[in-house]
Amino acid sequence: MSFYNELENHVHEQLSRRNFLSKTSLGLGAAAMASLLNADNSMAKKPVQAAGEAAGLPLGHPHFAPKAKRVIYLFQSGAPSQLELFDYKPKLEEMWGKDLPESVRKGQRLTGMTAGQSSFPLAASKYKFAQHGDHDMMISELMPYTSSIVNDVTFIRSMFTEAINHDPAVTFFQTGSQQGGRPSWGSWISYGLGSDNQNMPSFVVLLSKGRPGDQPLYAKLWSNGFLPSVHQGVVFRSGPDPVFYLNNPEGIDRTSRRRMLNSLAKLQQGQFEKILDPEINYRMAQYEMAYRMQTAVPETMDISKEPDYIFNLYGEESRKPGTFAANCLLARKLIEKDVKFVQLYHQGWDQHGNLPNDIKTMAKSVDQASAALITDLKQRGLLDETLVVWGGEFGRGAYSQGKLTRDNYGRDHHPRSFTIWMAGAGVKKGFVYGQTDDFGYNVIKDPVHVHDFQATVMHLMGVDHEQLIFKHQGRRYRLTDVHGKVVKPILA
Secondary structure (H helix, E strand, C coil): CHHHHHHHHHHHHHHHHHHHHHHHHCHHHHHHHHHHHCCCHHHCCCCCCCCCCECCECCCCCCCCCCCCEEEEEEEECCCCHHHHCCCCHHHHHCCCCECCHHHHCCCCCCCCCCCCCCCEECCCCCCEEEECCCCEEEECCCHHHHCCHHHEEEEEEEECCCCCHHHHHHHHHHCCCCCCCCCHHHHHHHHHCCCCCCCCCEEEEEEECCCCCCCCCHHHHCCCCCCHHHCCEECCCCCCCCCCCCCCCCCCHHHHHHHHHHHHHHHHHHHHHHCCHHHHHHHHHHHHHHHHHHHHHHHHCCCCCCHHHHHHHCHHHHCCCCHHHHHHHHHHHHHCCCCEEEEEEECCCCCCCHHHHHHHHHHHHHHHHHHHHHHHHHCCCHHHEEEEEECCCEECCECCCCCCCCCCCCCEECCCEEEEEEECCECCCEEECEECCCCCCEEECCEEHHHHHHHHHHHCCCCCCCCCEEECCEEECCCCCCCCCCHHHEC
16 A cells, blocks of 8 residues: 555645646746736836746847837738839840840749740839939839938848748748748737737738739738737728727627626636646637727727828828728827837739839839838837838849830749838938849849848847747747848948
8 A cells, every 4th residue: 555655645746746837837828817807007008928938038028128119011012023113223224135144043943934934035124213312322213202211211132032932932021931830020029028008919910902913911921820829910900890809799888798708717717727728818818908909999090080281191092991001000000009010911012914014003002101101200209219111022033024025024033132121210221231233133242031131120129039939849939940140230
């Protein structure tokens, strides 16, 4: 009997140890939920501690003093042609219609749409470029409003990626991996830095289209992946119900919903104590957030009280919910509510044919509002603490896809070089970084990889990309995987 008594004591000891470890580590989720359930207005400006810890880091706080408190990412889905917008190449006009030299192409990978072409005729932009700003930056006539703010902008003309098709390329920018399932950028920020507003999500997604018939977008781009579900992006849509299932169903008032949530919290807490699954507490935190959002979201999404001069600044399209211009205006309102990461996706840039006509349409749909956002933030004193990013998943090639004429040509995907711009907190003003060759085909100076770009934005938010880690299925993950370096020359 002594053997069985000893065994029983050992089992009880192990169970007690497991119970203690579980409740002190996973139990942090319960603490996070409790802080949400008992929040009051006096806590509104204090960071919410992110649930859980990784690598011993105190989540919910930056690793060092941040330059940017929040990010607005104007993602141009479909890949805008840098050769028509920001990367002026007179050599293409000089060699119009001639074949792209093999010494330039260097046997680089092509998509299936142009790999079978017998020739690669060079195509200069139909549109003219001119110098703008204090440093004479060359900007296309398609972007007159953007031309007016170049003194506040850093252009990175040397971006590159390994992804050559849209879905893996967009996924790579948003999650750090070409394959789905990883946490999105905004989710990493939410996980690492928490929230500054108890009544709004820290990661919000806005969607718009410049023209019909373009590459689709998927929820995996704003998914929390393997991070706790409280960190997933929340899509705000145009219309009377900006967030699905946020409003109370018919016959349920706010008081009734409060009673329901209180009862559900007791049931869920009992369930948590039995199985110790932290996702139970994360889900309750989401329910509580939704309850508070019932008041905060309609107020934020209501742009009817904006003065006429603001609508004039952003353009007439800003009066139409769901447009890029209206979403830029909403982005400003969201960061005023201390939302940390606002992600705009604007579709329509995939132009394999009829590029001169289609890119004109797309440029018009974004130019005024993008520039207006910078101007609006600046005049409100918000640009110094907000980072704005503009760009797509890759660039466009120097040669024409299909038949080439002066008025009609297309451009295939080009991952080896493209342009993005950044403005605001922590980056230099009126600055150009990186350089491509005379054909805009290869980076010849200061290359910037997608992971470098991600590391730099994280750095501006006070996050060391090598230290923000989450352990999943026995492996430690981060947004930049095992790559990435901060691009220090662009930092102010």
